[in-house]
Amino acid sequence: MSAAKSEGISGLVVVDKEAGLTSHDVVSRCRRLFGQRRVGHAGTLDPDATGVLLVGLGRFTRGLRFLTELEKCYSAEVVFGASTSSQDSSGTVIESFVMEDLSPAMVQAAADKLTGPIMQIPPMVSAIRVDGRRLHELAREGKEVERQPRPVKVTSFATEPTDDPLVYGIKVSCSSGTYVRTLAHDLGIALGGGAHLRNLRRTAIGAFDETRAETLAVIEARVDATPILAAGTPPILSPAEALRELGWVVVDAPVPEYISNGRPLDRVAIGASGPGPWAIVDRDHELLAVYEATETDRIKPAVVFHAAT
Secondary structure (H helix, E strand, C coil): CCHHHHCCCCEEEEEEECCCCCHHHHHHHHHHHHCCCCEEEECCCCCCCEEEEEEEEHHHHHHHHHHHCCCEEEEEEEEECEEECCCECCCCEEEECCCCCCCHHHHHHHHHCCCEEEEECCCCCCCCEECCEEHHHHHHCCCCCCCCCEEEEEEEEEEEECCCCCEEEEEEEECCCCCHHHHHHHHHHHCCCCEEEEEEEEEEECCEEHHHCECHHHHHHHHHCCCCCCCCCCCCECHHHHCHHHCEEECCCCHHHHHHCCCCEEHHHHCCCCCCCEEEECCCCCEEEEEECCCCCEEEEEEECCCCC
16 A cells, blocks of 8 residues: 555554564554554564554554553463473473472462562563663573563463363463563472463453454455545544543643643643543544643643644
8 A cells, every 4th residue: 555545644553463473573564554654562572472462653653652551461371391591482491390290279379479569580582671782682692691670560360271281371461561471480480390481462451452453464454445544444543542541531622722832731620530641632532642640730741642833
């Protein structure tokens, strides 16, 4: 398709990423598909992983950070008896263990201890920087460096036995920044041996679950069948719909003018409740800005989508 067909589109596409593609591959495909230069994603998925990847188009890329922080849900399998260099099935086995005496009760009890606010050591294959270098770059060079534990929150960690006594299915809900592969690794250690992850699938980011996601092939077919693409036309969600989970605050004139100039607002006067951030929209449900709380009732703009000219 031509770039002219989708020039100026700002919105969100919910992609069901296939195995074998990097998150960057998906962004590149969407850049060509929608004829957009500004394309980004909210939350990296490993090449072997599948599932929900949120892709922002145009100006809405500035709002992706509010989606990145949403809770994420995953399904996967934990293979006990072997730890790997990457903590998942893509790595090489570095140690084997005899773990034939596992029971469902034992595995779930160990998972329960990894639930709630925990400290997690990032894997060497992560994108976190240490002394200016990304850990996965160092890992490719065969190096391992000390990593500091980071606080994460695991809301739920359910385990289910399979026909193989050394393989358990898992379902995890967790905060942004949680490494599910490390949960699998730590679960193996907690049970007196080792384990690694396989068949990771992200089933949801906030309210965007896998039932709302489409593969790139389906999205491409939709785009080719649509004469004029616009936000709010499948497969593109409008910016306001993309940030509905933040909670909409609908405003009338003259507030949009204040927002376009980046002015703080009185949260009580506009009816903003809760801790924020808030998606500020007009009566036509067009996203004007995202505002964040301060220590007073004056809330401040985090991102303004319609600035004064």
